[in-house]
Amino acid sequence: MALPAVTVEQMQEVDRIMVDELGIGLIQMMENAGRLLARHIVDQYAPSSVLILAGPGGNGGGALVAARNLANWGVDVTITLSSTELAPVTALQAAIVRRMGITVGEPRSADVIADGLVGYSLAGPARGRAAVLIAQANSAVAPTVALDVPSGLDPDTGVPPGVAVEAASTVTLAAPKAGLIGSPLVGDLWLADISVPPSVFAQLGIDMPADTFASGALVRVR
Numbered sequence: 001m002a003l004p005a006v007t008v009e010q011m012q013e014v015d016r017i018m019v020d021e022l023g024i025g026l027i028q029m030m031e032n033a034g035r036l037l038a039r040h041i042v043d044q045y046a047p048s049s050v051l052i053l054a055g056p057g058g059n060g061g062g063a064l065v066a067a068r069n070l071a072n073w074g075v076d077v078t079i080t081l082s083s084t085e086l087a088p089v090t091a092l093q094a095a096i097v098r099r100m101g102i103t104v105g106e107p108r109s110a111d112v113i114a115d116g117l118v119g120y121s122l123a124g125p126a127r128g129r130a131a132v133l134i135a136q137a138n139s140a141v142a143p144t145v146a147l148d149v150p151s152g153l154d155p156d157t158g159v160p161p162g163v164a165v166e167a168a169s170t171v172t173l174a175a176p177k178a179g180l181i182g183s184p185l186v187g188d189l190w191l192a193d194i195s196v197p198p199s200v201f202a203q204l205g206i207d208m209p210a211d212t213f214a215s216g217a218l219v220r221v222r
Contacts, residue, residue, distance in 0.1 A: 003191065003221060004206050005178040008120050008156050014174060017200050026058060027089050029194045033173050034065020034093075036192040036218055037114065037147050040171050041066070042073060043218075045143065047111035049076040053133050055117040055151070056083040056090060062147050062173075063116020064093035071102050079104045082117050082130040113137050113144040115165045117151035120177055125162025126152040134163050143168035149177055150185050158183040175201065175208060176221055189221040 006014070018024045041050060052067040054060035064079065071077045079102060086094055098104060115137060117130045126134055134152050137144045144167050149155045152164030158179035169188040172180060174196045180186050193213040201208035213219060 003176055003212065004201075004208060005181050006175045006206060007178055010204055010206065011120055011175070011177065013204060014196060014200055017203060018196060022197075022200070024195060027092070029173075030058060030061045030089065030093070031065055032194040033062035033147065033192060035069050036194075037062060037066040037145070037171050038069035038073070040169070040190060040192075040218055041070065041112055041114060041145055042075070044169065045112045045145075047075060049078070049110040049112075051107055051110035051113045051142070052077060052079045053107070053113060053115050053117050053137065054079060054081050054090075054094075055119075055130060056081075056086045057119060057121065058087065058090065059116045059119030059147055060086070061090035061093045063114055064090065064097055066114055066116070066147070067097050067102055068093075068100065071097075071100060076110075077102050078108050078110065080107045080133065082128075082133055107133065107136060109140070110142055113140060113142050115144050115146040115151050115167065117165075119148050120155040122149070122152070122154065125160075126164070131163050134165050138163075138166050146170040146186070148173045149180065153179060153183060153185055155179045160185065171218070172221075175206070191219045191221050193217040
């Protein structure tokens with residue numbers, strides 16, 4: 001499917017319009033993102049176990065939502081956090097999975113790794129524990145599925161300024177990010193519907209087809 005790609009600046013404005021003008025909050029978009037990431041993982045890989053790598057921001061929150069859904073569907077889930085200092089909405093998701101009894105600790109082997117370490121707000125190379133977890137994911141036998149953008153990849157240029165996830169597939173959100181098109185680190189590229197109306201893209205001069213998700217909430221881009 002041929003779709004327009006967006007820059008980081010454009011995506012930031014999409015998020016702002018969603019929250020400030022439409023009243024569709026981050027947690028609502030996060031719930032959609034995580035549920036569809038989980039759906040993609042189950043449909044494409046049918047795993048018995050999944051390792052969730054979650055960062056402190058919104059990308060990590062979406063990965064934690066995926067963990068919750070996967071656990072509800074009978075998948076053995078382990079979560080590894082890259083930081084103990086979480087954004088408020090991500091901390092809320094972390095508290096929920098802990099109350100559910102999902103294991104939160106060090107990485108362990110699994111059939112699939114879900115990458116929710118760093119989203120489109122990457123500034124400079126991945127550092128610290130996030131960089132370590134990216135390297136570990138790349139050395140694992142299991143395929144890695146990235147949420148929105150493979151962690152460490154510059155979402156505008158597609159060039160990683162440091163270590164970056166080598167994804168088997170990427171579930172990007174709302175619209176493909178410019179740097180994902182043609183990058184070998186992305187793997188199979190899918191687009192997830194997180195409830196952004198086409199009119200929001202139209203405000204920014206982006207021609208997103210109104211029927212993009214007519215066939216379902218997950219669309220194969222390449």
